[in-house]
Amino acid sequence: MIDPLRDLASVREATDRLLSAAAGLGDVGTAEPSQLPGWSRGHVLAHLSRNAEALVNVLEGRPMYVSAEAREADIERDAPRPLAAQLADVRDTAARFQAVGAVPADWSRTVELRNGVTDVAARVPFRRLIEVELHHVDLGIGYALEDLPEEFxxxxxxxxxxxxxxxxxxxxxxxxxxxxxxxxxxxxxxxxxxxxxxxxxxxxxxxxxxxxxxxxxxxxxxxxxxx
Known part of the structure; x- marks a missing residue:
């Protein structure tokens, strides 16, 4: 059974782990390649911030992204930022996602994601958890697939x-x-x-x-x- 509130708590914990680990990167480390082809660590951090905003849109009934082109452009725009700006953005957008998730709502409702994909609202927190956990691995800063929580x-x-x-x-x-x-x-x-x-x-x-x-x-x- 899906428990969105429990998943929201897991998202918070996973985000805290990622922010603590990424804090030691420095601006040079942020610009270095991630484990995702063609993406720097700055791209990964920028994507995490924009994804949190996008999932807020989903929970509030708006389109997840304006367009695929806008999604890519936003990541490219934000990728070169200094580490402090990246971490602040990840932290602030994560807080907004948590705040929206805490609002009483019908978790059984159907929501629309990218490319016409639909899901129940209750699974959105787990989808965010996937983003945070896997992209923490993608940063290449010592967090491996073997370090992921077994339940996840x-x-x-x-x-x-x-x-x-x-x-x-x-x-x-x-x-x-x-x-x-x-x-x-x-x-x-x-x-x-x-x-x-x-x-x-x-x-x-x-x-x-x-x-x-x-x-x-x-x-x-x-x-x-x-x-």
Missing amino acids: TGREIAFLAQRFSGHADVPPTRIVADTGEWQTGGEDGAPVTVSGAAPALLGWLAGRRDGADLDTAGALLPALPPL
Whole structure:
């Protein structure tokens, strides 16, 4: 069962961890490459700030972004800022997201995200938690997939397995970790079992690792669509 208020508390804790870790970067470190191709750490921090604003829009019934072009332009505009400005923006926009989440509301209502994707409002805090946790890893400042909370890792694997479920380009796939098991992919083709440590499975599903450390019993590792 989704608990949005509990997830909001997790978002707050994850944001605090990220801000504390990023505080030691300095302006030079902010300009250095992140683990996301083509993005500096400044791009990652700018994206986190703009994403918080975008999810406030979602919860308040406005379009998530004005347009895809505006989203990209805002990130490029904000990426070169000094570290102090980046951290203040992440902190302030995170506080606004928390404030909107604290307003009594119908969490069962349907909200619209990017590209026509819809979801229940109750899942928006978890979607923000995904952004904060995975992009903390993407900063490349000592926080790895193995450092993610175990509960979060399992929930995110389930979330991504659901996202790829029914996708015609992905063969029927059984995902197996010592902490759980999930099904994903389409219905056509030979089934594939992919097993490994939960952080490694998450890295593959989230496009952060190539899956070389996963076991497929000799089968080809399924190619996943971009997120």
